[in-house]
Amino acid sequence: MDVINIQGTDDTPNVILDKASGQFEISGRSLPEDVNMFYEPILDWIDQYAEDANDHTEFNFKLEYFNTASSKVILDILLKFEEIVENGKEVVIKWHYHEDEEDMLEAGEEYSDIVDIPFDYVLYTD
């Protein structure tokens, strides 16, 4: 499978999706002008990955900030991984949050209320 490796900017996140090395990560800031355009290739990639997912997937979200438009796409991503779980594979969401950012922890907890995937919360400092 192709590797997705997108370098972040001041309004789009870093994205690494690599099935072979088992790296799945979205980090940085997500407030793109056109959320759909930015995330479409990522959602397509995950659809393809879901057809033959690894037995164990660890997906890292290490976001500093995301806007509400991005928050819906993040839910879409999580729902795709929920299907992978339903198909008998193991998925863990590593949800990283900065010590000064309680809102980010809360955001993770809200997602974990909605989707049926185990979440690990990881605190980080500067």
Place this chain on the structure above:
Amino acid sequence: MSREIESHRFLDFAYQLYKTMKTNEINLVYEGEVTQDITKTFTSLTERNMAKSEESNQVQRKVFNVMVECLQNISKHADTLSDDDEEERRGIVMVSRGDESYKIITGNVIRNTKVPSLKESLEHINSLDKAGLSSLYKQQIVESTISEKGGAGLGLIDIAKKTGSKLSYQFKELNEEVSFFILTSTINRNR
């Protein structure tokens, strides 16, 4: 002669504006088109100013978050006074820093037909506590699909959640077609 008076008046106006801004501790005022570039410029400008003033990280992050949502609300939803420039989303943006709080004030034109439903959402959001906002947010995020404009609906809930303050707002009817919508978001500095 009259030109001189005119220019004197303008200088006087500029000085009055400057004084008013200083008295009210307004750090930023803008009127014009609100685009993604403007949003990025203002948020990074405000971030830099806050970093210089050694504002706490939590407050800095909240101000940044709320500014983005306010500005993107204008860039996605503002209506226009005339029908010829449908695509131009304009508004006013002000940021003030008081001893107690930051205020982010935005204003934009909105069609009168949209006012009742917006008012209803605002009232509903203001009636909820933290837990209520969280469940409304979860419900909305699941039910809504991304609109063509990308987003909407969640922005105001998010602002209320992150500020922990009631949304303060006003509608001023400009004519039969449109009103001016003013939203003030308050972020407490001492939490």
